[in-house]
Amino acid sequence: MRRMSKKQQLKDNEESVLKKSMYTGFIGGVLFSLLASAMYYFNFLEVTPKYYLLTSWVSAEWTDTWLGILFTTILAGAVSLLIACLYYLILKKIKYMWVGIIYGFILWVILFILFHPIFNDIPAVMEWSMNTWVTTICLFILYGTFIGYSISYDYMDSKQTEDIIEKS
Structure with missing residues (x-):
């Protein structure tokens, strides 16, 4: 068996962190999209991810079926990759959790306030009920914390691995 050089090990470690970040983004987008859809179903929310990711661009009957939810969930995972x-x-x-919390809140502001003119058929934030306000903000804070803390943890763990590789 051939041993890898330290440079190759360090490069593989860095690529591994980026891949884990991509997986984290996709899984986070899928999970939180499904959670938001469930919250919409149980009337915690007046808006659903489907409104932003699908029905603003496509006006077909299938968007109101399980296929619309599935397509929205996959699309949310893809958008979350970029995030x-x-x-x-x-x-x-x-490495602080507060950064993820602030990141999630900033994402909420960007989507629901700055990007609102793009989505004409969706009610403005000021027209929402208090339940929708609280639920969406909490959901985005949880999402930002999940993304932020997971990526930072993987990065810090990879730095410790790099230190071990360099010392050996």
């Missing part, structure tokens, strides 16, 4: 990459590029070195 996780952005976190990885900018904030991965910060």
Whole structure:
């Protein structure tokens, strides 16, 4: 069996962290999209991910079926890949949970306030009930914490692995 050089091990370790970040982003998008859809079903929310990711662009009958939820969930995972990459590029070195919380809140502001003019058929934030306000903010804070803490943890763990590789 051939031993890898230290440079190759370090490169593989860095690529591994990026891959884990991508997996984290996709899984986070899928899980939180499904959670938001369930919250919409149980009337905790007045808006669903389907409104933002699907029905604003497609007006077909299948969007109101299980296929619409499935397509929205996969699309949310793909969008979340980009969000996780952005976190990885900018904030991965910060290990505090507050960064993920703030990141989630900033994502909420961007989606529901800044991007609202793009989604004409969705009620404005000021027209929402208090349940929708609280639930969406909490959901995005949890999402940001999940993405942020997972990526930062993997990055810090990889740095410890790099230190071990360099010392050996």
